[in-house]
Amino acid sequence: MSSFNWFRRGYDESSETEDAKTDETTNDSTSAEAAADDSDAPASAEDYLAWAKAAYQNIQQQQATVEEPEAEPEPEPEPVEPEPESEPEPAVEAPVGSKAAAPAAETPVSTDVSTEISTPEETPAITEQEEAEEALTEVTPSVAAPFWAKAAEAEREARLAKLKETAIVEPEPEPESEPEPEPPMVMPDVDLDEAFLWSAEVLASQGRRPDDISLEEITWLNQLRQGLGKTRRGLVNQLKAVVGQGPLNEDAIYEIEALLLQADVGVEATDQIIEALQSKMREATLPPEAAIRYLKKLLRQMLDSPLEGNHNLLFVPEGEQLNIWLIVGVNGAGKTTTIGKLTHIAKKSGYNCLIAAADTFRAAAVEQVKVWGARSGVDVIANPGQNTDPAAVVFDAIAAAQSRNTELLLVDTAGRLQNKKNLMDELNKIRRIVDKKASDANVEALLVLDATLGQNGVRQAKVFSEAANLSGVVLTKLDGTAKGGVALAVVQQLGLPIRFIGAGEGIEDLRPFSSYEFVEALLSG
Numbered sequence: 001m002s003s004f005n006w007f008r009r010g011y012d013e014s015s016e017t018e019d020a021k022t023d024e025t026t027n028d029s030t031s032a033e034a035a036a037d038d039s040d041a042p043a044s045a046e047d048y049l050a051w052a053k054a055a056y057q058n059i060q061q062q063q064a065t066v067e068e069p070e071a072e073p074e075p076e077p078e079p080v081e082p083e084p085e086s087e088p089e090p091a092v093e094a095p096v097g098s099k100a101a102a103p104a105a106e107t108p109v110s111t112d113v114s115t116e117i118s119t120p121e122e123t124p125a126i127t128e129q130e131e132a133e134e135a136l137t138e139v140t141p142s143v144a145a146p147f148w149a150k151a152a153e154a155e156r157e158a159r160l161a162k163l164k165e166t167a168i169v170e171p172e173p174e175p176e177s178e179p180e181p182e183p184p185m186v187m188p189d190v191d192l193d194e195a196f197l198w199s200a201e202v203l204a205s206q207g208r209r210p211d212d213i214s215l216e217e218i219t220w221l222n223q224l225r226q227g228l229g230k231t232r233r234g235l236v237n238q239l240k241a242v243v244g245q246g247p248l249n250e251d252a253i254y255e256i257e258a259l260l261l262q263a264d265v266g267v268e269a270t271d272q273i274i275e276a277l278q279s280k281m282r283e284a285t286l287p288p289e290a291a292i293r294y295l296k297k298l299l300r301q302m303l304d305s306p307l308e309g310n311h312n313l314l315f316v317p318e319g320e321q322l323n324i325w326l327i328v329g330v331n332g333a334g335k336t337t338t339i340g341k342l343t344h345i346a347k348k349s350g351y352n353c354l355i356a357a358a359d360t361f362r363a364a365a366v367e368q369v370k371v372w373g374a375r376s377g378v379d380v381i382a383n384p385g386q387n388t389d390p391a392a393v394v395f396d397a398i399a400a401a402q403s404r405n406t407e408l409l410l411v412d413t414a415g416r417l418q419n420k421k422n423l424m425d426e427l428n429k430i431r432r433i434v435d436k437k438a439s440d441a442n443v444e445a446l447l448v449l450d451a452t453l454g455q456n457g458v459r460q461a462k463v464f465s466e467a468a469n470l471s472g473v474v475l476t477k478l479d480g481t482a483k484g485g486v487a488l489a490v491v492q493q494l495g496l497p498i499r500f501i502g503a504g505e506g507i508e509d510l511r512p513f514s515s516y517e518f519v520e521a522l523l524s525g
């Protein structure tokens with residue numbers, strides 16, 4: 001059922017090797033070409049163009065098959081009678097596949113009675129797919145013909161019989177096969193423009209195949225590129241000006257240092273990058289192109305460094321078991337929005353999800369989470385009382401998750417920071433409940449961090465990483481900030497990997513993090 005699994009988006013690691021090799025070559029173009037040979041990534045600009053065209057065509061086809069309401073076996077009305085036509089009766093049954101037909105009986109068996117389950121049916125979020133399905137069902141009216149229509153039909157048949165009697169008998173076979181009416185081609189909402197080409201190149205250079213990408217990926221890459229526009233304009237254009245003056249020298253490196261600091265990359269991360277650049281410069285001459293390539297490699301390595309030795313580069317809910325993701329962060333960082341967006345992609349990727357509204361500190365937070373639950377079509381387990389124990393909500397939510405074979409339970413938590421001890425106590429309590437009640441679940445804790453806070457965000461992250469055993473960071477509000485470099489500061493200073501990034505307020509505006517795509521959007525977009 002799932003259209004596209006964002007969590008398991010395929011990467012070809014061999015192409016990353018190729019990239020690393022290419023970077024290592026610096027000013028040795030022949031070995032760069034040789035390195036490109038052992039990967040599937042296109043080798044030349046023409047190849048990239050051909051790849052982009054093929055991808056474009058594939059996407060068009062995908063779109064056409066999704067949008068085209070396949071079979072409308074319109075029973076051609078015989079052009080015999082101008083009789084008063086019988087209007088088709090409206091369909092009486094609930095449309096197949098509509099929300100109304102969803103198994104409402106899927107309620108948990110063993111939850112506490114005081115717990116409130118907010119089901120998305122209350123505020124059905126209608127997806128494009130559902131709309132298309134509804135449209136499909138609407139065109140198949142139920143046919144309970146009224147008596148007068150039956151009479152008209154009988155009369156029509158009688159006339160036809162008369163016609164046949166008087167007709168010249170000709171055994172001539174009817175032109176049986178009418179020329180198949182070609183289904184109208186639905187044009188997808190995408191252009192083979194500069195933005196498409198850039199996204200295609202990013203995907204192609206990761207060793208992806210053109211028949212294996214989706215429009216969502218292209219759209220997201222464009223959004224990421226636009227989102228990082230401010231940081232890029234601040235950083236890259238000047239960087240290019242500095243680097244573009246000739247082989248990298250000491251003065252240029254000082255300027256790069258200042259630019260990185262301005263982009264909130266942070267002192268430690270900047271120092272590390274500068275040292276690497278300096279030692280590379282001593283080893284070999286770095287012409288502008290090679291310098292940028294080497295810088296990209298350094299940034300990528302830094303962003304991936306917390307994952308070293310960890311083969312699970314993608315942050316994926318493990319199938320056929322309960323995954324519990326605790327979502328922590330201060331109020332306003334984008335926690336609720338992130339939960340809504342995560343459940344949206346998880347559901348679309350085929351996972352069974354549930355949300356626990358354990359930020360009981362603010363009543364409004366529970367309401368907000370319910371709105372997002374409704375939007376993404378996921379049930380929310382909440383406790384209607386004010387200031388109720390968040391651990392009790394988590395307890396009930398786990399019971400509900402276990403009774404309905406949920407694969408991903410997202411837990412919204414309160415993010416008061418006034419007192420680190422309180423925060424720690426609360427998170428520890430939730431952890432204890434989780435460990436006791438779902439000891440075999442795969443438990444992760446994600447910190448939601450507002451990128452616009454820059455270095456202040458890093459300080460926040462520090463408090464949370466001391467209070468909770470974090471699995472990584474969700475960096476939100478990357479759209480429109482000039483502080484996109486904070487991603488590097490978080491990784492370098494806290495050793496936490498970025499797992500997801502948000503670049504907009506919409507439900508589609510959050511995706512798993514890819515260091516390759518991030519750096520490309522930051523430096524070449």
Ligand SMILES: Nc1nc2c(ncn2[C@@H]2O[C@H](COP(=O)(O)OP(=O)(O)OP(=O)(O)O)[C@@H](O)[C@H]2O)c(=O)[nH]1
Pocket residue numbers: 329330331332333334335336337338359365368476477478479502503504505509
């Ligand atoms: N531009 C932009 N805005 C975002 C993004 N993520 C969240 N927001 C906005 O940030 C604001 C706060 O988001 P919430 O999800 O309510 O934050 P929260 O951490 O849950 O805060 P509480 O509900 O108060 O606990 C909202 O207006 C969101 O629309 C993003 O990636 N980009």
